[in-house]
Amino acid sequence: MRSVITRARSAVGLVRFAALNIGRVARTPRAFAFLRYTWVVRDPDLTSDLQRAVLWTLACEPSVSGCIVELGAWIGGTTVCLAAASRLAKAGPVYAVDTFAGADPDCQARIGHYGGSTRDLFQRNLQRAGVTASVHVLGTTTVEAARTWSTQAQSPIRLLFIDADHRYARVREDFETWIPHVAHGGVVAWHDYDDAHAGVVQAVDEAVATGVVVNPETVPGLLWAYKR
Numbered sequence: 078m079r080s081v082i083t084r085a086r087s088a089v090g091l092v093r094f095a096a097l098n099i100g101r102v103a104r105t106p107r108a109f110a111f112l113r114y115t116w117v118v119r120d121p122d123l124t125s126d127l128q129r130a131v132l133w134t135l136a137c138e139p140s141v142s143g144c145i146v147e148l149g150a151w152i153g154g155t156t157v158c159l160a161a162a163s164r165l166a167k168a169g170p171v172y173a174v175d176t177f178a179g180a181d182p183d184c185q186a187r188i189g190h191y192g193g194s195t196r197d198l199f200q201r202n203l204q205r206a207g208v209t210a211s212v213h214v215l216g217t218t219t220v221e222a223a224r225t226w227s228t229q230a231q232s233p234i235r236l237l238f239i240d241a242d243h244r245y246a247r248v249r250e251d252f253e254t255w256i257p258h259v260a261h262g263g264v265v266a267w268h269d270y271d272d273a274h275a276g277v278v279q280a281v282d283e284a285v286a287t288g289v290v291v292n293p294e295t296v297p298g299l300l301w302a303y304k305r
């Protein structure tokens with residue numbers, strides 16, 4: 078019953094987003110192809126169809142050129158959407174950063190179901206979606222990956238999706254360590270910007286208040302803004 082209500086809410090949100098962003102959706106190549114990819118990995122407790130649709134449009138909207146970086150990939154639900162959208166838009170690859178070991182309380186409670194690591198299932202889901210070749214996996218902590226990221230070797234980031242450790246200090250650290258690698262005009266999106274994740278809200282509000290990212294937009298549970 079709960080999942081029917083969740084799906085119904087998500088569908089209503091999806092239609093509302095499409096109606097309010099009709100110009101953006103019209104510019105998105107094969108906008109509704111995302112339905113095929115969003116259904117490869119069902120995990121409505123993590124990301125709603127609406128949130129995935131927004132990520133899809135952002136990934137298809139290369140206002141600046143460069144790659145996509147996802148911090149926190151879990152079993153690949155959002156990775157598949159980002160990679161498929163970027164490939165359809167003929168834009169750059171996706172770098173998925175994850176230890177595949179859970180870490181924050183939400184994921185830690187579920188990691189046992191996956192034998193302590195989500196990496197095998199993540200790879201299988203990418204394969205099922207046919208996007209393996211579009212995704213580079215960095216199986217390390219987000220901070221370590223930022224430290225070794227080289228803007229010389231890898232293109233600037235046009236979309237940074239932050240969805241790893243949801244504790245305040247970690248969300249803040251992810252923003253501070255990765256934002257220098259994001260291209261001007263590129264997008265930073267944070268998942269779980271909602272009442273259930275006070276640490277995320279505080280870190281995101283502070284990031285926006287710095288003025289380094291501007292013009293924030295939201296749908297329930299997701300906020301994105303543009304690097305100045």
Ligand SMILES: C[S@@+](CC[C@H](N)C(=O)[O-])C[C@H]1O[C@@H](n2cnc3c(N)ncnc32)[C@H](O)[C@@H]1O
Nearest residue numbers: 149151154155175176178179180218219241242
């Ligand atoms: C909420 S899940 C990501 C969900 C995914 N973006 C989606 O919507 O399908 C969070 C992920 O972040 C990873 N994670 C947490 N802290 C991390 C860290 N410090 N470095 C790398 N990965 C981390 C966990 O292993 C987990 O897979």
